[in-house]
Amino acid sequence: MSDGGDDGNRSYGHKKFKRSKSHFADRITADGRDGWPVAAGRYRLVVSRACPWASRALVSRRLLGLEDALSLAVVDPIQDDRSWRFTLDPGGRDPVLGIRFLSEAYDRREAGYPGGVSVPAVVDVPSGELVTNDYQQITLDLATEWTALHRPGAPDLYPRALRDEIDTVMGEVYEDVNNGVYRAGFATGQEEYERAYEGVFRRLDLLARRLAGQRYLVGDTITEADIRLFTTLVRFDAVYHGHFKCNRWKLAENPVLWAYARDLHQTPGFGDTVDFDHIKRHYYQVHTGINPTGIVPLGPDLSGWLTPHRREELGGRPFGDGTLPGPVPEAERVPPRGRP
Known part of the structure; x- marks a missing residue:
């Protein structure tokens, strides 16, 4: 999720929406072929709990x-026109x-970079430099390149035999x-909005039949695949339905789909990462182009x-031959205000 670009947060809903490709697409791999080898403690993952990506x-x-x-850094869900802020941390x-x-980590990597500042970022x-903001590849590499550092019993989230599907x-x-x-949500015309709307529900209907x-x-x-669908579904009623x-x-x-989403939400590793307070405050207060009052629904x-x-009546083994993840570290627990 990027900032509002050159025009800041007011630009949302006022110019045609186009998702930018990740400009910094280096990969952190076991063999370090891009110059970034997997190593415990070397990298920091920067996220917004509001952002589905x-x-x-x-x-x-x-x-x-x-x-x-x-290690994990969580930014303030309310960004300003200077990008994501670390205002949740002391000082x-x-x-x-x-x-x-x-943006300071982006600047250390490429001074004067003209694009948006997005999360996730590693x-x-x-060096303090950004390595990658390639949201499509980061999780695939965590599953396949970081295996030496996985916990015992970690699931195979991208099994080779099923990758094409x-x-x-x-x-x-x-x-x-x-x-x-x-x-x-960011459509600037009726026809543009209706095409996107129809595509959303056509696909959701097909997914419901599949599931x-x-x-x-x-x-x-x-x-x-489940991770990527879940992060949109969990935000659906809170922000996408209305906002x-x-x-x-x-x-x-x-x-x-409601049962499927609840199943995942109640699985350790899913719901315990979700902060509905961050989600709602970000969308309704940052997207001033489409919600100028900044009022956050209750x-x-x-x-x-x-x-x-x-x-569970459908069968399936959530973690395959693996095991549940351990407890959420104390420092990373979602505050009660953000949990169901």
């Missing part, structure tokens, strides 16, 4: 048990990187759902996320 990395890191190997500085704005701690499903979900809600008879999107275990005008129905009104009622889902 960053939330993918939060879930993956948790499921794989990389908390000790890859308004990240305690490891020593910076006030994520920063090299020794996973890639296909993720591509469809990205185009119509992950990105589709943004095309609808009516199977617990997870691909195979019988949780994969990267982005994706209002054919609420997630809670779709029996299959609803929806979040208690439904904890109700029985009965998806």
Whole structure:
């Protein structure tokens, strides 16, 4: 998730939406072929709990048990036109990187970089430079390149035998759902909005049919595909239904997708990374181009996320031959205000 670009947060909803490609696409790999070898303690993952793209990395890191190997920085959900801020930390500085704005790590990598400052971002701690903001690749590399640092019992989130199918499903979900809600929400004309809206619900209907008879999107275990769909679904009723005008129905009104989303939310590693307070405050207070009053709705009622889902009746093994992740580190727990 990027800042508002050259025109700041007021630009949302006033210019045609186009998601930028990740400019910094270096990879952190086991063999270090891009100059960035996997190493415990060397890198810092910077996220916003409001951002669905960053939330993918939060879930993956948790499921794989990389908390000790890859440290975490959480930015303020309310960004200003200077980008994501570390105002949640004492003194308004990240305690490891020593910076006030994520843009400082971008500037150390490439002075005068003209693009937006986005999360997730991985920063090299020794140099303070941004390594990558490639939200599509970061989680795949956590699953496949960081294996030497995975916890015992970590699941295989990108199993080789299923990668073609996973890639296909993720591509469809990205185009119509992950990105589709943004095309609808930031549309500047009726026809543009309606095309995005129809694409969102056409794909969600197809996904509901797929998930009516199977617990997870691909195979019988949780994969990267489930992570990517979940981070949009968990925000659907809180922000996309109203704020982005994706209002054919609420997630809670779709029996299959609502049960699927609750199943994942109640799985360790998913719901314990979600902060609804950050999500709502970011979308409604930052996107002043489409919500100029900055008023944050009190609803929806979040208690439904904890109700029985009965998806276990479909079978499936959430972590395959692996095990549940351990407890959330104390410093990374979501405050009560942000939890159901």
